[in-house]
Amino acid sequence: MKKTISNVVFTTEKQPQLTILKIKLSLFLTFLFICQLSAGSIASQNEIVLNYTNTKLKTILNDVKTQSGYNFFYNVNEINDSKKVTIAINKETLEKVLRKLSKVAGFEYAINKKQIVLTKSKPEE
Secondary structure: OHHHHHHHHHHHHHHHHHHHHHHHHHHHHHHHHHHHHHHHHHHHHOOEEEEEEEEEHHHHHHHHHHHHOOEEEOOOOOOOOOOEEEEEEEEEOHHHHHHHHHHHHOEEEEEEOOEEEEEEOOOOO
């Protein structure tokens, strides 16, 4: 009889630990799910549409800034922002837009938080 009582006490001591563990696991999984949702919504917000023919790079960069919320920084002595560029992009991510634009306009870029730094392309060896 004494053995049965100790088993009952042992199982009741384990119940709160299991309940707390389940709550922690549920909170962790909920946190991961919310992070996934916010990451997906951020990616869909940055769909950019451009359709320019023989337009100054500065005008295109201003449009990308307006659509994405990212600021551009560059040295006007390195980047010719009055260069005429033709580009057509339909619902692309910022990364893809910058990749295509950098090939056409001849610059390299680096993204740092909400800033995009443009530098002169290095000559290919």
